[in-house]
Each structure stands twice: as C-alpha cells, then as structure tokens.
Amino acid sequence: MSGSGGIATLGDHKRRRIDELAARTAEAGGVSLIRDAGRRLLRNPAAIVGATIILLFLVVAIFAPLVAPHDPVQRFPELTKDLTVDSMPGPTAGHPLGSDPLGRDFASRMIYGARQTLFVGVLATLIGLLFGVLLGAIAGAVGGWVDVLIMRITDVMLALPSLLLAITLVALASESTQWTVIVAVAVVNVPIFARLLRGSMLAQRESDHVLAARALGVKQGDIVRRHMLPNSLTAVIVQATLTFAVAILDAAALSFLGLGDPDINRAEWGLMLGVDGVRYLEVRPELAYYPALAIIVVALGFTLLGESMREALDPKNRR
Amino acid sequence: MVRVVSRRLVQLGVTLIALMTLVFFWLRSLPGGPVDALLGERATPQTRELLIQALGYDQPIWVQYGRFLKNVVTGNFGNSIRTGEPVTDVISRAFPATVELAVAAIIIAVGLGIPLGYLAARHRGRLLDNATIIVTLIGISIPIFFLGYLLKDWLTQDIHFFPPSGRISTGTDNTDVTGFFVLDGLLTREFDASADALWHLVLPAVTLATIPLAIIVRITRASVLDVLDEDYVRTADAKGLRDATIRKRHVLRNAMLPVVTTVGLQTGALLAGAVLTEKVYNWGGLGTLITDSISGGRDYPVLQALILLAAVVFIVVNLLVDLSYAVIDPRVRVQ
Numbered sequence: 253m254s255g256s257g258g259i260a261t262l263g264d265h266k267r268r269r270i271d272e273l274a275a276r277t278a279e280a281g282g283v284s285l286i287r288d289a290g291r292r293l294l295r296n297p298a299a300i301v302g303a304t305i306i307l308l309f310l311v312v313a314i315f316a317p318l319v320a321p322h323d324p325v326q327r328f329p330e331l332t333k334d335l336t337v338d339s340m341p342g343p344t345a346g347h348p349l350g351s352d353p354l355g356r357d358f359a360s361r362m363i364y365g366a367r368q369t370l371f372v373g374v375l376a377t378l379i380g381l382l383f384g385v386l387l388g389a390i391a392g393a394v395g396g397w398v399d400v401l402i403m404r405i406t407d408v409m410l411a412l413p414s415l416l417l418a419i420t421l422v423a424l425a426s427e428s429t430q431w432t433v434i435v436a437v438a439v440v441n442v443p444i445f446a447r448l449l450r451g452s453m454l455a456q457r458e459s460d461h462v463l464a465a466r467a468l469g470v471k472q473g474d475i476v477r478r479h480m481l482p483n484s485l486t487a488v489i490v491q492a493t494l495t496f497a498v499a500i501l502d503a504a505a506l507s508f509l510g511l512g513d514p515d516i517n518r519a520e521w522g523l524m525l526g527v528d529g530v531r532y533l534e535v536r537p538e539l540a541y542y543p544a545l546a547i548i549v550v551a552l553g554f555t556l557l558g559e560s561m562r563e564a565l566d567p568k569n570r571r
Numbered sequence: 572m573v574r575v576v577s578r579r580l581v582q583l584g585v586t587l588i589a590l591m592t593l594v595f596f597w598l599r600s601l602p603g604g605p606v607d608a609l610l611g612e613r614a615t616p617q618t619r620e621l622l623i624q625a626l627g628y629d630q631p632i633w634v635q636y637g638r639f640l641k642n643v644v645t646g647n648f649g650n651s652i653r654t655g656e657p658v659t660d661v662i663s664r665a666f667p668a669t670v671e672l673a674v675a676a677i678i679i680a681v682g683l684g685i686p687l688g689y690l691a692a693r694h695r696g697r698l699l700d701n702a703t704i705i706v707t708l709i710g711i712s713i714p715i716f717f718l719g720y721l722l723k724d725w726l727t728q729d730i731h732f733f734p735p736s737g738r739i740s741t742g743t744d745n746t747d748v749t750g751f752f753v754l755d756g757l758l759t760r761e762f763d764a765s766a767d768a769l770w771h772l773v774l775p776a777v778t779l780a781t782i783p784l785a786i787i788v789r790i791t792r793a794s795v796l797d798v799l800d801e802d803y804v805r806t807a808d809a810k811g812l813r814d815a816t817i818r819k820r821h822v823l824r825n826a827m828l829p830v831v832t833t834v835g836l837q838t839g840a841l842l843a844g845a846v847l848t849e850k851v852y853n854w855g856g857l858g859t860l861i862t863d864s865i866s867g868g869r870d871y872p873v874l875q876a877l878i879l880l881a882a883v884v885f886i887v888v889n890l891l892v893d894l895s896y897a898v899i900d901p902r903v904r905v906q
Contacts, residue, residue, distance in 0.1 A: 407582075408589045411882040413840035415847075416861075420878055423865040424597050501714055505847055508716045510866050522714075530720050534728060544717045551712035 286486065289564040299560035305553025313366040320360040321346065324519040327355045352528055352539060354516075361519040362542055368520035369500055369550070372434055376499040379438035381492050384445020391446065392453025393476045403450070406443035414440045418502055422511040430513040437502045441495050448491055452484035486565055493558035497551035504547060521546050576894070583886050588640070590882055594875055595639050599632070648876040653864070658876045661860065667750030668738060669856030672848070673841045675776035680783035681834055688791025688830075689823070695796065703788060710785030715844060719778040719851035726774065736853035739768045775852040779844050783837035790833045794826040801825070827899055835892030839885035 293299045312319060322328075331344065331351045343350045349358040391402040409417060421436040422428060453476075456462050465475050504522030506512045508530065512523055521543040529540030623629055627638065642648065648658035691703040727735035739745060739752050745764035748755045753772065756765025798804060799822060807817045842857060849858030861877055864870035 404585070404589065407586050408593065411586050411590055411886055412878065413843035413881065413885060415840075415843035416878075416881055419843075419846065419861065419865070420874075423869060423874060424594075497712065501712070504714045505716060508714070508847065509850065509862055525714065525717060530716065533720050533724055537724070540717060540720070544714060547714060548709060548712045552708055555708060555712060 286565075289486075289561070292564040293560055296560045296564065298556045299564070302553045302556030302558075302560060305549060306557060309366055309370065309550050309553065312363060313370040316364045316367045320357075320363040321348075322357040322360040324361045324364040325356060325517040328357065329355055331355045349538065349542065350536075352524075353532065358539070358542070361524065362521075362546065364519040365521045365524060365543065365546065368518060369503075369522065369547070372430070372437075372503050372520060372522070373496045373500045376434050376437040376503070377441065377492050377495045379435065380441030380495065380499075381445050381488065383438075384442040385449050385488060387442065388446035388449025389453065389476065389481065392450040392457070393472070393480070399450070402446065406446050409439070409443040414498075415502055415505055418506060419509065419511065422506060428511060428514055430515065430518065433503055433506055433512055436506070437499050440502070441499070444495070445488065445491060448487055449484050452487055453480055456480050456483060490558055490562045490565065493554055493561060497554040497558070500547060501551055576890075579890050579893070583883075583890065586886065587879065587882060591640070591643055591875075591879060592636075594878060595636060598871055598875075599635075643879070649872040651864075651873050652870045653873075658872050661873055662857070662876055662880065664750070665855065665857045665860045667856075668854055669842070669845050669849070669858060671738075671751050671753060671772065672775055672779060672845060672854060672856060673838070675772050676779035676841060676844075677783065677834070677838055679776055679780040680787055680837065683780075684784045684787030685791050685830060688788040689795055689826075691788065691792045692795035692799065700792075703792070707785040707788045710781050711789075713781070715778055715781050716847040716851055718781055719775075719848055722774050722778060723851065733774050734771050738771050738854060739764065740771075743767055775848050775854055778851065779841065779848040782844060783834075783841070786837060787830065787833055791826065791830050794829045795822060798822050798826045824899070828896065831895055831899060832892055835888050835895075839888040842881050842884065 328347070328351060331347065347357050347359065349362065351358050352361065387402050387406075391399040412420065418436040418440050421439055422432050425432045425436075456479075462475060462479055465479050470479075500522060503512065503520075504526050507520075507523045507526030509526075512526060513520065525540055525543040525547065529543055532539050627635060630638075646659060650656060651658055651661050654661065687703060691700045694700045723735055726732045734740065743764050745752060745755060745761055745768070746759045748758050752768035753765050756762060756768060804817060804821050807821050845854075845856060845858035846861050847858070848854065849856050850862055853859075857877065857880075860873065864873040864877070
C-alpha cells in the first residue's frame with residue numbers, strides 16, 4: 253500500500269508482485285529447497301516426536317555407562333540362587349527391573365542395549381548406504397554397459413524378499429559373528445540405495461544446472477561430485493533414516509531364528525528379545541516386553557522422522 | 572502385450588540363472604566347500620574322497636557348473652542331506668501349508684486394508700484417521716515374531732481360545748487330497764476337519780498379515796488422498812454426480828494402481844514373514860523348512876532350491892502386478 257503516487261496503477265501492481273517474488277526467493281536463499289523443507293519439518297508434530305525419540309535414544313546410548321546402575325555382563329549369583337523352573341528373579345533393591353536368567357541386572361542391559369542396537373543399526377545402514385551410493389553413482393555417471401551390469405546385479409539381489417536375502421547370506425557364511433548379522437542386513441540395502449541414487453542421477457543428467465556445467469567445460473568427475481551427488485543426497489538421507497528402523501527389526505528377526513550374534517554377553521535389544529525374551533515369555537514376560545517396547549519405539553521414531561522428511565522434501569507440498 | 576510378457580520372461584530367466592550362479596560359486600568358496608559342510612569335521616579322508624567322487628567335485632569347476640545348471644533347469648535338485656529324500660519331495664510336502672497360510676494372510680491384509688485405508692482417507696484428520704495412522708505405524712514397527720508370541724500367549728495360554736500351534740488338531744481324521752487342509756475338508760465333506768484347520772489358521776494368518784496389512788492401509792490412504800485432490804474428482808462433484816458413483820468410478824479406480832503394486836510386493840515377500848510366523852506356531856511349511864535346513868546343519872541342496880523357489884515366486888508375482896496394470900489403467904495398454 254505504499255505506492256508512490258497514492259493511486260495504484262497497473263504498473264505498480266506488477267512491480268510489487270515481482271518485488272514480492274524476489275524477496276521470497278532471496279529469503280529462501282541458495283539452498284531454498286532444503287531450508288524450505290526444514291521449516292516445514294519443524295512445523296510437523298510427527299517429525300518432532302520422531303526426532304525427540306531418536307535424541308533420547310542417542311543420549312541413553314552415549315551415556316550408558318553413566319546411567320546404568322551396573323555392568324551389563326556382571327552376574328549376581330545371589331539373584332538366581334533360589335531359581336526354579338517357573339520363577340525368575342524379579343525387581344529387588346538395587347535391581348529395579350530384576351535380572352535375566354543368568355543373574356545380570358536387566359535395567360543395565362536395557363540401557364547398554366541402546367548402545368549395541370544403535371551400533372548394529374547405524375553400521376548396517378552406513379555400510380549399505382556406502383556401497384549402494386557408490387554403485388548407484390557409478391551406474392548413473394558412467395552409463396552404458398556398466399549401468400546395465402550394475403542394474404542386473406541389483407535385480408538379482410532384489411529377486412529375494414529382503415529378510416530372506418539376509419537369512420540366506422547368514423546361512424551361507426561359514427560362521428556367525430556380530431559382523432555376519434551387520435553385513436547381511438547391510439547388503440540387503442545396497443540395491444535399494446543403488447537404484448535410488450542412479451534414478452536421481454539420471455533425472456539430473458539432462459537438467460539445466462548439469463547442462464550448464466557441461467557447457468562451461470567442467471570435467472565429468474567434478475560435475476558428478478559437485479553438482480549431481482549433493483542433489484541426490486537428500487533422498488539418500490531420507491532412505492537411510494527409514495532403513496535404520498528396518499535394520500534393527502531384521503537384526504532382531506535373525507536373532508530369533510538363531511542366526512544372530514552368538515555372544516551371550518552382548519546386550520542388544522534384538523538379541524535379548526529374540527533369544528531369552530521369547531523363551532521365557534510365559535514365566536517372565538518382562539524379559540520380552542521391555543526390549544520389544546524399546547525396539548518398537550525406536551523403529552517408530554526413525555520411521556516418523558524419515559517419512560516426515562520425505563513429505564517435507566516432496567515438491568508437491570511446497571508452498 | 573505378448574512382446575512385453577516374453578521380454579519379461581527372458582529377463583526372469585536371466586535373473587534366476589545369475590542368482591543360481593552366485594549361490595553355486597558361493598557354496599564352493601566356503602572354507603572346506605560343501606563336502607565339509609556335508610560331513611562335518613570328523614570325517615575320515617576315505618569318506619571325504621568317496622563323497623567328493625559321488626558328488627562329482629573332482630571334475631573341473633566348469634564341468635560342475637554346467638551339470639549344476641542342467642540339474643536346475645530339469646528340476647533335479649538332488650537329495651536332502653538331513654533326510655536323504657529328493658529335495659523336490661521335501662519341498663512339495665511343505666508347499667501347501669505355506670500357500671494356505673499366505674493366502675489367508677493376504678485375504679486378511681487386502682480385505683481389511685483397502686477398506687480401512689479408504690475410510691481413513693475419507694475421514695482425514697478425524698479420530699478414525701488418526702487412530703489408523705498410529706496403529707499402522709506400530710504395525711510396521713513391531714517385530715512380528717514377538718507379536719506372534721504375544722497373541723499365542725494371550726489367546727491360547729491365558730484364555731484357551733485358539734489352538735497354540737500346528738495346522739490341525741492331533742487325532743483329527745482328515746483325508747489328505749491336495750495338502751491344503753481347509754480345502755481338503757470341503758472336498759471330502761469332512762467339514763469339521765475343515766473348520767478345525769481354519770481355526771488353527773487364524774492366529775498365524777493374523778500374525779503374518781500384520782505388516783502387509785499396515786502397509787496396504789497406509790498406501791491406500793495416501794493414494795486415495797492424492798486422488799481426492801484431483802481436479803476431475805472436484806469436477807465430478809461439481810456437476811452433481813452421486814457420491815457413490817464418484818467413489819467407484821473416479822476415486823477408487825484411480826487410487827488402485829499404487830495399491831496393486833504394494834499388494835504384489837507384499838505377497839512376494841510373504842515367504843520372509845512366513846519363516847518367522849511358522850517358527851512361532853510350529854506350522855511345518857516352507858518357512859519351517861528354511862529354518863530347519865539352516866539350523867540343523869546346513870542342508871544346502873534344500874536351501875538352494877528354496878532360494879530359487881522364493882525368487883521365482885517373487886518375480887512372477889511382480890510380473891502379474893505389471894500385467895494387472897493393463898486391466899486397471901487403459902493408458903498402460905497403449906504402450
């Protein structure tokens with residue numbers, strides 16, 4: 253309403269609209285999509301809930317030694333000495349959640365479990381992401397027979413349902429360790445990341461910013477590294493967030509099938525649920541309930557955040 | 572259409588051969604190879620030598636590979652290490668149990684999932700919608716073997732409502748015709764056997780259906796919401812078409828495409844869930860077979876055939892999904 257002459261002319265209207273548009277663009281800045289998405293994310297309660305859960309989980313995992321009352325592998329014989337077939341050491345003084353069948357403080361195992369579960373989930377996701385992104389980037393950047401070959405390999409891996417592929421990989425390994433589980437769960441995700449990245453690279457190959465870079469004589473390697481990969485990264489991060497939830501669920505399933513980590517001292521939620529949890533479900537259901545609840549909540553947190561991120565980045569939802 | 576199908580079939584063949592090639596070379600790269608896996612560590616050199624000759628492992632690797640491919644193509648997978656029976660017999664015995672379970676699960680998932688997803692979308696933002704979102708989120712976050720044990724614990728131990736495990740009550744006089752117990756009962760008019768088998772099927776099917784159900788509800792809801800936003804739906808509404816007509820002709824039909832894809836993917840993946848479900852309920856199908864051939868000393872011939880079977884099912888289901896597009900969406904037919 254601050255037109256120079258008082259009466260708004262047609263030209264004024266037009267200029268004001270352009271100014272408005274420019275202001276909005278300037279405000280959004282160079283990384284407008286990401287910043288825009290970030291703002292939408294902060295307004296989404298689902299994202300806040302998800303992020304809070306993940307943050308709590310991280311804090312517990314990092315500060316486990318400070319929070320946990322006991323060492324997770326220390327056995328307290330006095331807790332199990334009156335043990336019969338259908339009794340299980342319940343909560344006592346100093347052991348708020350009681351102990352597991354080997355007399356280890358259950359609360360401490362739950363707290364340290366955050367750490368191990370985070371370890372398994374993060375590594376499985378990262379390894380899958382790394383190899384997937386590498387393969388996808390090569391396929392998308394080089395094209396030709398390399399692309400065909402890499403895509404056929406992912407076809408083969410995607411020809412089995414993911415958990416079944418993980419089971420197969422563990423079964424084919426000569427002996428089971430914690431790493432077998434991590435690698436098996438990671439490998440399952442390689443084709444997903446590879447296809448995601450290749451798709452994104454292909455979509456960009458003909459886009460204006462890449463054509464411009466090519467016209468300016470930027471080397472192919474630099475185009476891929478500086479102009480294409482960063483743009484594909486958001487999709488990869490979203491997928492990684494969702495993958496984490498699936499990874500800890502798959503690891504729990506492998507433990508349940510007897511294909512998990514053979515180390516009985518390891519405090520990992522999937523292992524605690526899949527081995528002792530279901531075995532003692534009728535006698536002492538808490539051994540299953542607590543780790544199961546922890547897994548559900550953490551998986552839920554990552555799914556909520558991942559899906560909110562995907563939604564926020566969707567151009568359809570831009571305002 | 573024929574060209575598309577035949578091209579996809581060739582692709583399927585290539586994928587399967589590649590998969591089997593990977594499995595073949597992987598097994599041979601294991602320390603000690605399959606012979607050690609078969610005999611264990613305490614075998615004498617003589618038995619080792621005999622087995623190596625019997626299995627043809629003294630031949631050059633390419634000869635072995637050629638014979639392996641020929642066997643796969645002719646459906647000869649050798650004998651199970653655990654029981655000594657032909658692999659095809661072992662698998663075909665377990666097959667009906669899993670198919671019965673999978674069919675029941677997919678009926679639950681589709682029959683409940685699509686209406687629920689649709690209702691949630693129609694009531695967007697209201698109680699039903701929010702409740703659906705929360706419940707389905709938990710559905711995809713819960714380890715299904717844990718859910719299986721929970722249901723089992725509550726409904727078969729605390730209150731004796733459902734049978735805890737197995738496919739049919741022991742002592743039931745049922746005639747085996749097809750291996751599908753529910754169907755057999757109907758065919759032979761032993762209706763009580765059929766009802767008993769159905770009763771046994773409820774909990775495992777619900778457990779197996781959990782993840783597909785949750786995913787189908789979510790995708791249906793999202794897809795219907797997308798379509799409700801479309802101009803043609805607003806137009807149909809504006810020109811005064813009846814609600815039921817809009818729903819059937821414009822909304823549901825257009826919203827179905829992503830749903831069909833999801834149903835296909837989930838059906839193909841059921842075998843993975845069946846491995847867990849069957850262990851919980853002692854079901855004795857392909858899932859049990861997979862667990863047994865891994866944990867009771869690795870039964871590689873059976874495992875190999877099961878991997879191939881799972882891949883064939885997965886790929887064929889996806890092919891069917893692609894073909895069903897042509898039925899649902901006329902635009903696809905042109906290409």
